[in-house]
Each structure stands twice: as structure tokens, then as C-alpha cells.
Amino acid sequence: MDFELTEEHRIFQDAIRDFTQKEIAPLVDEAEETNVFPKQLFKKMGGLGFLCPRYPVELGGGGGDKIMDCIMAEELNKVNAGIAASLMVQGGLSTQPIYRFGSEEQKQRFLIPAIKGEKIAAFALTEPDSGSDAASIKTRATRDGDGYIINGTKIFITNGPICDYATVAAYTDPTKRGEGINLFIVEKGATGFSVSRKLDKVGNRSIETGELVFEDCRVPAKNMIGEKEGGGFDMIADTLISGRITYGSRCTGTAQAAYDLTVQYAKERIQFGRPIVKFQATRFKLAEIAMNIDIMRTYTYRVAWMYDQGKNVRKESSMVKLFTAETLQKILSDSMQIHGGYGYMMEYPIQRYWRDGRLFTITEGTSEIQCLIIANETLR
Ligand SMILES: Cc1cc2nc3c(=O)[nH]c(=O)nc-3n(C[C@H](O)[C@H](O)[C@H](O)COP(=O)(O)OP(=O)(O)OC[C@H]3O[C@@H](n4cnc5c(N)ncnc54)[C@H](O)[C@@H]3O)c2cc1C
Incomplete structure (x- = not known):
């Protein structure tokens, strides 16, 4: 049993601590006051391999492990929880499904740019009437030729107002509770996809949190994560x-x-x-x-x-x-x-x-x- 961080972990810890103190701490007050995320951090951190330290090097990540993710989260949160949350969604919730289950094309088009900080990602599961009971989501994705038509509303979405794409949960088969859900990558600018409002929060004010609306939003079938319907x-x-x-x-x-x-x-x-x-x-x-x-x-x-x-x-x-x-x-x-x-x-x-x-x-x-x-x- 060894409770020590490895040399590699310690070097990473020193580097991320230095970065958060020098590059993030000076941005906190303004981000908190204006409720505007300092978006330049995505590219800056992506360029240094700090956005997604545990994804493989060949995808632009740091080639590290979960412990590195944790080291990064701790250092970021010491400085500012809101900024940390936005960056953690980028390196975790919104991109992990693509990393683990996405096609090669999805990795090239969405995952690698997110790891590099060139695209901002969001993860959209929660709905106005469906929080803890995630299987009760009402968002539907209906097959239509070579694509899907998505209808539904997502709420409390971290990075929602600033995202270039969202990883969205929707039912392809609502008769199968939980089982009939799929994840879709919906790009900013897709017809029928809009940010209906930015939400005003008690804390974590430097993250931008929003409500997303999908109204007859057409998404190509190749943007569905996974090879078959269901399993999301x-x-x-x-x-x-x-x-x-x-x-x-x-x-x-x-x-x-x-x-x-x-x-x-x-x-x-x-x-x-x-x-x-x-x-x-x-x-x-x-x-x-x-x-x-x-x-x-x-x-x-x-x-x-x-x-x-x-x-x-x-x-x-x-x-x-x-x-x-x-x-x-x-x-x-x-x-x-x-x-x-x-x-x-x-x-x-x-x-x-x-x-x-x-x-x-x-x-x-x-x-x-x-x-x-x-x-x-x-x-x-
Ligand atoms: C700032 C912020 C950022 C967020 N970011 C995202 C995001 O990026 N993407 C996303 O998809 N979602 C996001 N969420 C949503 C978040 O995950 C949900 O708020 C959370 O899952 C709880 O759902 P709810 O708010 O609807 O509460 P509810 O599910 O309505 O729960 C209300 C209360 O009832 C309790 N409760 C519910 N069911 C049970 C049960 N079976 N037994 C006992 N108690 C129960 C809950 O524990 C809670 O105390 C965010 C939320 C916030 C506030």
C-alpha cells in the first residue's frame, strides 16, 4: 500500500497550482461580478494539456489518470468553484461519453477540439420536470431519414449559454424507461437549438448556467453516441x-x-x-x-x-x-x-x-x- 503521490503527480500538482494562482485567481472577481466566464481559459488550458489531463496524448490529453483529474479539481476549487465547475464539465460529463463510446469521427470533430479548448462543451440531462429521476426525461429524438428530430427543454445546464455543442440525453424509444435513452451531440447553430435564458444563481456565479430548448431540432444520425438506439x-x-x-x-x-x-x-x-x-x-x-x-x-x-x-x-x-x-x-x-x-x-x-x-x-x-x-x- 502506497499513499504517496507519484513524482509525475507531484510535478503536475505544482504546475496546476502555479497556473491557478497566476492565471485564474486574477480573473475571479470580475467573473463572479459579471456572471461571465473568462472563456480565454479554455484555449489557454487546452494548449497546456490542463483541460483534460486523463485523456490520451494522441487525442490531445495529458495521458494521465483519474488521480490527476482529482489533483486538478482540488487546485481549481481552491481558487474558484464556478470556474472549476465549467472546466470540469468540459473534461468530464460532456466529453466522457464521446471518449468512451463515440465514433472515430465524433472524436475528431468534437472530442479533440474540446480537449484543446477550441470548442466548449455542455452536458444536458436535467429537465424542468426531471432531476433526480433522470429516466423520466421527456426530450424525444425521433428518427427522420438520415437524422433525428429532437424536441425538449433542458435546465440548469453548466456552460449552456457559451457552449459550441451539448451532449444531450433524449428518448429514442420512450416505451423503454431508462433503456430507450440515447445521447446526441447537438451543435450550436443547429436549427431549432437555442439558449432560452441564462440563470441567475446564489453561488458559483462565474459559471454560465442556462436553459436549452430543442424545437424540431434536426441532428444528423452520425451525431448519436453509440452504434444503436438505446443504451444511453x-x-x-x-x-x-x-x-x-x-x-x-x-x-x-x-x-x-x-x-x-x-x-x-x-x-x-x-x-x-x-x-x-x-x-x-x-x-x-x-x-x-x-x-x-x-x-x-x-x-x-x-x-x-x-x-x-x-x-x-x-x-x-x-x-x-x-x-x-x-x-x-x-x-x-x-x-x-x-x-x-x-x-x-x-x-x-x-x-x-x-x-x-x-x-x-x-x-x-x-x-x-x-x-x-x-x-x-x-x-x-
Ligand atoms: C448550478 C447547477 C448546475 C447544474 N449543472 C447541470 C448540468 O450541467 N447538466 C445537467 O444535466 N444538470 C445540471 N444540474 C442539475 C442537477 O444535476 C440537478 O439539480 C440535480 O440532479 C437534482 O435535481 P433537481 O434539482 O430537479 O431536484 P429534485 O430531483 O426535484 O429533488 C428535490 C429534492 O428531493 C429529493 N429527492 C428526489 N428524489 C428522491 C428519492 N427518490 N428519495 C429521496 N429524496 C429524493 C432530492 O434529493 C432533493 O433533496 C445543475 C444544477 C445546478 C443547480
């Missing part, structure tokens, strides 16, 4: 399993940043003639946070390692997501508490981590859905 639900599950591991590092990065800010504040804030870090109540809270961050990171890396070994981690990936997202809530709450009234002021950065981190028990499967998966996998 398994592709979605495959993608989400990987995403939930990365989520562990998103939570860890946010927790680490909150901890660092809180320790600094606790050392500077004087009450009753002493820095508040001297009070046992503060010290115990900080000790518990430090312990939990270590567990979050260690468990996430363990499951990332299992994933890299090709093991079935359906249960463990849900455990990572559930544990890290829920533990983060307590960490953020305690961090705010230690900041006192100043923490509640917009001028103190802890409030942004608190707002951003609140999302993490909700997206990519709520905590309750993770419990359902774990129970189903455990209590046979």
Missing part, C-alpha cells in the same frame, strides 16, 4: 461514476481554501485581548476541520486509484460524493462561525466559498440519491 442511460451512469470521484476533490479544494482563510482570520482577529485562535472552542473546530479534510482527500484518492485499476466503483463513487459534500457543509458552517459577522460581509472571501459549496450536495446526484445508490449496492 448506461453511458450516463458511466460518466456520473467518474464525475462523483472528481466531486470529492472539488469538495476537498473548497474545504481546504475555507480552512486556510479561517486559520488566517482566527490568528488576526483579537477579542478579549487575544487572537481568537487561542480559544479552545476555535482550536477544536479547526482541528476537526483539518481532520475531515484529510479524510476527504485520502478517501477520494483511494477511490480514484480503484477507478484507475478498472474496479467497479459505483458504490464507492457515491460514498465519495456523499461524504465529501456533506462534510463540507459542516466545514463551511464552522468557518463562517469563526469569521463572526465579518464572514457574512461580501468583502470577506469566506462567504463565496460558503455560497459555492452549498451546491455540492445537490448537483450530479443529490445526497439522498447517493444514499439510494449506496443502499441499493449494499443491501441486496
